[in-house]
Structure formats: structure tokens, C-alpha cells
Amino acid sequence: MSDNSTSPAGGAFDDVFAANAAYTANFSLKGLKPIAGRGLALVTCMDSRIEPLDMLGLVPGDAKILRNAGARVTDDTLRTLVLAVYLLGVDRVLILPHTRCKMASVPSDDAVHDLIQQEYGVDTRSLEFHTNNDQLGALRHDLERIRHHPLLPHGLPVAGAVYDVDTGAISPVDF
Incomplete structure (x- = not known):
């Protein structure tokens, strides 16, 4: 070293x-091309228990993987999906939150702000954490954000599922 x-x-x-x-x-x-070889964009959590390629039978180059706390569809996620659809070969989107997610276990952003303030003395109120203890409700909301975004193609296939961090199983959710 x-x-x-x-x-x-x-x-x-x-x-x-x-x-x-x-x-x-x-x-x-x-030499790997910068497009999504299998046309997939995956929105999932940053949790280190998630191995996106292995769990979906993918290899490098198959998908565009967007990770953030809670697998939420934020404005930045939408910006990235627009680029991925029009410039990087994405023709379908899977949103995949997971069980036992910290972002789904807290009651509100305010609770996270308060915890960080109390534990570390840092005021994080300038940030939105997009917490939601109704994980399926949040997933439904995020699916609709993509399905109805004016810059994404009408009819773009969008699906949701929940990954179980204890078994590795993925359960599709139909809304």
C-alpha cells in the first residue's frame, strides 16, 4: 500500500x-456497448444485500441499474430514465424495492431528520429522503409516476416487484 x-x-x-x-x-x-442489451432499466435500493445482476439472471451490459435509498422514483430517477429510454436502449422498467428496508421502516422524513440531528448534530432538513412506511403504496405511486410521465413513451412496459432479502425471491406486484 x-x-x-x-x-x-x-x-x-x-x-x-x-x-x-x-x-x-x-x-x-x-468494447461493451453503452446500451441496455436486454432493454431493461432496474430501479432498486442501494442496500448492499441486493445483487441486481445475479438475482435477475443478467450480465454486465444487459441493463441500466439505478440505485437509491428506498428504490424511489425521484426527479433524478425520471431524468435518468428519459435518457436511458431515448439514448441507451431501454424499453422496459422494473421498480424493485426490498423487504426490511430502512427507508420503509421509519414513519416519515421528519423522523429521519430528527434521528440524524439527535445522533450526529447535523441538520438534514434541506434534503428529501422519500421515506414511506407504506412500501406498496410508495411502489404504486412510483409506478404511476413513470407510466404518466410526459417525456416517457406511452405504453412503456413498467412493472413492480419486491425483493426478499432473506430468501432472494422476487414477488411481482400487480397494480
Whole structure:
């Protein structure tokens, strides 16, 4: 490892930079096209228990994967989906929240703001966390945001499902 005084953030990332150096020795994605080879955009959570490619039988290049806290369809998600549909070969969208999600277990954004303020002394009220303890209601809302977005094609196939972090199973949800 390098001298911590010259590495970014005092060496806090040395492990990942070293892993990348090993990764490049067998890098196999050169030449992969930037389109979604199977036409899929996946909106899922940032939770580290989710392995999007493996759980859906995908390989690199098959899908555009959008991850955020709670698998929510935010304005930025919509912006990214518009780009993915028109420029990156996406022709279907799957929204996939998961069981035991922290963002679905808190009563409100205010509760998250209060917790962070109390525990860390940081005022986060300038942010929207998009919490919703009605996970299926939030999923229904997010599906409708995509289905009725004026910049996305009418009839774009959009589906929702819930991933079970304890079994790996995906349960489609029909709204």
C-alpha cells in the first residue's frame, strides 16, 4: 500500500484502489456497448444485500441499474430514465424495492431528520429522503409516476416487484 500521506483521504480508500488494480488484470468489459442489451432499466435500493445482476439472471451490459435509498422514483430517477429510454436502449422498467428496508421502516422524513440531528448534530432538513412506511403504496405511486410521465413513451412496459432479502425471491406486484 502507498504512503497514507499522499493517498486520497489519508488512505481510507487504499483497499478499493488495490482491488481495482487486481481487477484490471483480468478486465473483460472492454468494447461493451453503452446500451441496455436486454432493454431493461432496474430501479432498486442501494442496500448492499441486493445483487441486481445475479438475482435477475443478467450480465454486465444487459441493463441500466439505478440505485437509491428506498428504490424511489425521484426527479433524478425520471431524468435518468428519459435518457436511458431515448439514448441507451431501454424499453422496459422494473421498480424493485426490498423487504426490511430502512427507508420503509421509519414513519416519515421528519423522523429521519430528527434521528440524524439527535445522533450526529447535523441538520438534514434541506434534503428529501422519500421515506414511506407504506412500501406498496410508495411502489404504486412510483409506478404511476413513470407510466404518466410526459417525456416517457406511452405504453412503456413498467412493472413492480419486491425483493426478499432473506430468501432472494422476487414477488411481482400487480397494480
